[in-house]
Amino acid sequence: MSLESAQRFLEAVAYDDNLREKFNAVQNPDEFLRLTEQLGYSFTGEELMSIAKEQGESKGITTRRTTGVWRWLRQINWI
Numbered sequence: 644m645s646l647e648s649a650q651r652f653l654e655a656v657a658y659d660d661n662l663r664e665k666f667n668a669v670q671n672p673d674e675f676l677r678l679t680e681q682l683g684y685s686f687t688g689e690e691l692m693s694i695a696k697e698q699g700e701s702k703g704i705t706t707r708r709t710t711g712v713w714r715w716l717r718q719i720n721w722i
Contacts, residue, residue: 649686
């Protein structure tokens with residue numbers, strides 16, 4: 644598990660509609676993380692949120708989108 648993997652995931656999902664769509668049927672954090680692992684990423688919820696927060700602060704990115712994976716960053720209690 645790594646921050647680098649979480650960073651790669653967030654960069655990929657930001658630009659790939661098809662990748663975001665894969666998360667529409669996910670029902671909980673465990674399913675979310677299992678799917679990311681199936682896609683070749685390995686990180687914890689804490690690592691994902693750490694990177695998302697860092698990106699938001701440094702690049703002005705928000706996690707308030709209502710579509711795709713961003714819904715999970717906003718709605719799930721990761722920690």
